[in-house]
Amino acid sequence: MNNVRDKKRANKSLPFFFRTEFKVFFTIILVSTILLISTFSFDTVPPILNRGIQPATFPKGLLVLMIVLTSIIYYLSFRRPWKKEKNLPKPFFLTIISFVLFIVISKTLDFFLAISVLSIFVSYNWGERRVFYLLLVSIIFPLVVFIFFEMVLGLRFPPGIITNLYYY
């Protein structure tokens, strides 16, 4: 049993800055501190209008609480290190890249083109090779979604090279 536990917690043998718990601790503390600093730039209410507490006080309290609790979990991890997570596989990174592609295409070219590109990109990289199914997820299904939102729900999508063909 102990061998299994030691194996699972191999994370402990790494230098502290490579350990998962340090990375998580560092990220939360860094983000919380930046947000905490930004709360000092919030406008304040003049004392005569101020009922109760200033608008910045509540978020400040929350951020301090998050920093304290994160420090506690990091401290506890010295006694009980977290198990090492498996490395992320290639499809995960490709899916993240597809999100970036989606943002770029929807911002510059067309919202629905972005959905189609993401769908075919994800489906292909997740292992789909059959042309019909690739067409289904990238063209037929987004088209059905577009028609449903446009005609049934009466929604207007942002203009773009493809949506303009329909709108104008």
Next chain:
Amino acid sequence: MMAPLFSSKLLLVLLFGTLFGLVLGVLPGLGPTTGGALILPFTMTLDPLSAIILLTSIYCAGTYGGAITAVLINTPGTPAAAATCLDGYPLAQKGEAGRALGMATVSSTVGGIFSVIVLVFFAPILANLAYEFGQPEYFALAIFGLTMLASIGDGSPIKNLIAGAFGILISTVGKDFMTSIDRFTYGINELSVGIGFIPVVVGLFAISEMLTQSTLLDQVFKRVALKAVKLPTKDDYKKTWKTILRSSGIGSFIGVLPAEGGTVASLIGYSEAKRFSKNPEEFGKGSVEGIAGAEAANNAATGGAMVPTLALGIPGSATTAVILTGLIIHGVRPGPDLFKEQPEFLYGIFGAMLVANVLFFIFGFFGAKLFARITLVPNKILWPMIFAVSVCGTYSLSQSIIDVWIMLFFGVLGFFMRRYGFSVVPVIIGLILGELVEGTLRQSIVIFDGNWLMFLTRPIALTFFILSLIALVFPLIRSKKIKKKYDQV
């Protein structure tokens, strides 16, 4: 109670919700919470009653649907069905998949109906009690709801609290509702109205799950063949009726506790079934009592979880947090006034839950074989489609592309949170309760003229603070005990 349901539109919504819920429950990774989040933007085209009926029927049927996958492929369709795998799959492996699913269907239906009765009786009582609540009591209650987050699931209580605090922090983005001062907007106009529920909910549940699925592509499911679902025999009923009733009670009680839900209920229901069983050695090897204990409890939690949601506006589980979001975006304010001013709305929901339980019994009994086939849809086709629906649904709410960016951001964040042991449910509950916590705190401070100790002079508030303390300490003691047992082994 059923009168508001006698309209063809509502019955159609109920039928669709139950079928859709079953499909969601069957698909591992989806489930009623993610499904509810996905369908939330579409509910904007419905009237409030239809919208909430749709969401509640998805909740009831989705919770049961998880059992089908748990029994046939040893993968819980929903987290609440995790305990069902323990005995459902071994029984299916023995060639008794039909018997296992029959027991799961009957006990889920009994548990669900039992919990609706609890809901009908207890929600108005709790709502009446809430008339005694002022701002300090609501603040203490919200704190109690948040501290209950510490015991959600099997994650670290402290990590859950961090996630809850983060959820409240998100609710502070935008114009301060008391002074109209911008907070965390950084000059982005769209953020001054705050971060909407739907982009966060869809991102944290659907998009983060899509990323999780991208890491599980090499997973292979072993499927057990199913001929037909069989009704339990007389012998099975004799063996399990006490377990079903006990688990229904446990599930309803756990459901009522703020922030707890079907997952906790089913685990406790299962372990109690084992504790009271005459044949505990059969558990884990295909015991019908094990299936009954887990399934009755997780479905009983559905009605229980609706009690604090409707009576106090405090979500009883992750899916009821989505339902609460649905209520809020439709302009329905849960709480005692809802019981007084819109009883027909509430009875519509109660009736819908009752009918949904009967419907999923029928669909489950005759259609489990068909629903099980849905799991054959490959992820490489399913998830790009879910992405398209998520993006359009999120965009549709306020026709803002910023909402889509926010959804993607929370999707990536949710993935990493889950990877490192942070549950995403506390973020949603924190986001929903955030305004209540801050608003009631600030108003209480005004009432108390800045004297924080005055909170302790209010008996109801004091009780909630003591309960909060217990809720914080209990998971720590529990995890220490588990560790001690683990070390002994």
